Amino acid sequence: MKKQSLVSLAFTSLLAAAVLAGCGTGNQPGTGQPAGTPQSGQASGGTKVLNMATSADYKPYEFHDLSSGKDEIVGFDVDIANYIGKKLGYEVKVTDMNFDGLVPALQTNRADFVMAGMTPTPDREKNVDFSTIYYDAKNTIVTKKESSLTKPEQLAGKKIAVQLGSIQESAAKELATSTAPGLQITSLNKTGEIVEEVKTGRVDAAILEDTVAKGFVESNPGLQYTTIQSDEKNGSAIAFPKGSPHVEEFNKVIKEMQENGEMDKLIKKWFGQ
Missing domain, CATH: 3.40.190.10 (Periplasmic binding protein-like II)
Known part of the structure; x- marks a missing residue:
C-alpha cells in the first residue's frame, strides 16, 4: 500500500513538471506570443x-x-x-x-x-x-459614358465619391472651396465601392488616380475617365x-x-x- 502511494506521488510530480514546462515554453519571453511567432525584424527561421x-x-x-x-x-x-x-x-x-x-x-x-x-x-x-x-500619376474624373462631366469646374453642385484619407479626397475638398463650389463629397474606404456608386448613379462622378481609373474603365465599358490637368505631382x-x-x-x-x-x-x- 505504501509502495503504491509513492508511485502515485511520483507520477503526479512528473505530470506537474510536464505541465509547468509546457507553460514555460508556450510564450516567447516578454512577448505574450506563442513560441516561434515571428516578430517585426526577425522570423522564426532567423530571416x-x-x-x-x-x-x-x-x-x-x-x-x-x-x-x-x-x-x-x-x-x-x-x-x-x-x-x-x-x-x-x-x-x-x-x-x-x-x-x-x-x-x-x-x-x-x-x-x-x-x-x-x-x-x-x-x-x-x-x-x-x-x-x-x-x-x-495624375488624378482623373470617372463618370458614366453618357455624362458630360469632364472638367473640375463642371463638378460644382454635383455629388462625387473619393477614397477616405486619399490625396483625391484632399483634391476634392480643395475643388469644393475653389473651382467647384457646392461640390458634395462622399468618402468611402474601398475603390470598388466608389466605382459602384458611379455605376448606380448614387454619385455623379468619382476622382481616382489615372492608372486605377484605367483598370476600372477597362472592366466596366459603361464608364469613362478624363485626366485632370495639373502642374502638381501626385x-x-x-x-x-x-x-x-x-x-x-x-x-x-x-x-x-x-x-x-x-x-x-x-x-x-x-x-x-
Whole structure:
C-alpha cells in the first residue's frame, strides 16, 4: 500500500513538471506570443522580417488575386517591396487594412512601412517619413459614358465619391472651396465601392488616380475617365514611422531600380506603359 502511494506521488510530480514546462515554453519571453511567432525584424527561421501595410483594393498597385486558388495580395507595390526586401535581406509580410488606417499603423508600430500608392503631402509628412517618389500619376474624373462631366469646374453642385484619407479626397475638398463650389463629397474606404456608386448613379462622378481609373474603365465599358490637368505631382512614395532607419536603404534600392531598368520593367508589367 505504501509502495503504491509513492508511485502515485511520483507520477503526479512528473505530470506537474510536464505541465509547468509546457507553460514555460508556450510564450516567447516578454512577448505574450506563442513560441516561434515571428516578430517585426526577425522570423522564426532567423530571416529578418519587415511588415508592410497596404490597402489592397487599389489595382494595379495592390489587390487580392484569387486566380491561383488562394487569396494573394499582388501588384506593382508588392513587386517593388519584394524586390527591395530581397536586395536588403528581408522577408516582406503584407497586411491589408483600410487606407485611412495606414498612417496610424506606422505611428503605433504595427507596420514597418506602407506602400499603397500613397502621395507625400505636408499633412502626412508631419506624422511619417517618406522615401523618394517611385512613380508619378495624375488624378482623373470617372463618370458614366453618357455624362458630360469632364472638367473640375463642371463638378460644382454635383455629388462625387473619393477614397477616405486619399490625396483625391484632399483634391476634392480643395475643388469644393475653389473651382467647384457646392461640390458634395462622399468618402468611402474601398475603390470598388466608389466605382459602384458611379455605376448606380448614387454619385455623379468619382476622382481616382489615372492608372486605377484605367483598370476600372477597362472592366466596366459603361464608364469613362478624363485626366485632370495639373502642374502638381501626385507621385507615390513609401511611408515609414518617423525616424525609421529603413528610409535611406530603401531610397538606395529605389534609385538602383530606376537606373537598372527594373522599375520600368514593373511599370510596363502593371500599367502597360
